[in-house]
Amino acid sequence: MRALLVVNPAATTTSARTRDVLAHALASDLDLTVAETRYRGHARDLARQAAEDGRTELVVALGGDGTVNEVVNGLLTHGPDPDSHPRLAVVPGGSTNVFARALGLPNDVVEATGALLDALRDGSERTVGLGHAAGTRGSEDEGVPGRWFTFCAGFGFDAGVVGRVEQQRERGKRSTHALYVRQVVRQFLGDQNRREGTITLERPAADGGAPEVTDGLVMSIICNTAPWSYLGNRPLYPLPDASFDTALDVFALSRLSPAAVTRYATQLLTSTPERGPHGKHALSLHDLTAFTLHSQAPLPFQMDGDHLGLRTSVTFTGVRRALRVIV
Structure with missing residues (x-):
């Protein structure tokens, strides 16, 4: 099997030794090419080239969720087609690795490599849905x-937190869970939009009539799977029913x-696969194939933990069975 290993050397837990061990293990079973990323978007370009060459059957991403997101976007440059695109495999090398862990992969690089080799030998794979x-x-x-995006997007508060974390990392701070917690507090204290409820959610009506509109929202999280994220080893479930086998779920607060x-932070920290945050100011929607979020003021926007700037309107689509993944 012809395969490409895409390595992000700047990922939090990725090292040259990790790369070499993984490459040696994979090369024993695969016709392997190794490529290291050199700039933002490089993993996307490498995966796109692999998808277009017609010979590569597998792309392995070694890095964090941002690297995985770029690889997925490269593979799907011309749209989802799981029967013709190379399959995706993931070895976690970032600080959180939500996508890999949601697939049931070990968070340790060595254990994940062993699981990947076993899956390749057994021909074990699944087809997952994605968000767009x-x-x-x-x-x-x-x-x-x-x-x-593979596991989540955010419009408003949580995207602002992601943006603050990226700013700190650019200043040389290490990406840790403590860093995220500090930025959550600073975002809460500094976010004026949280008091005004500028977000409106619009979705098609089930009967084909006028769109259903919910306004006055102050934050929104879109999930393609559960859990949404991790705090250390603690999984967080704002939307426990979110799944790679359905479309998109939305959690919003007014x-x-x-x-x-x-109240809601406590519920989130104690959330389980059976029960997430709930209450009169919480909105939870399950298995949406299409909807739009509008804002009266430009708000931060993030996908898979990557801050993408400010937006006033974003249209989301949930696509079932978009990509084959080795698990």
């Missing part, structure tokens, strides 16, 4: 290119007062 987001037609974001934040 694009600028909304008729909005000032209409020309923004569409992009795929209030972020100190009392509401305390």
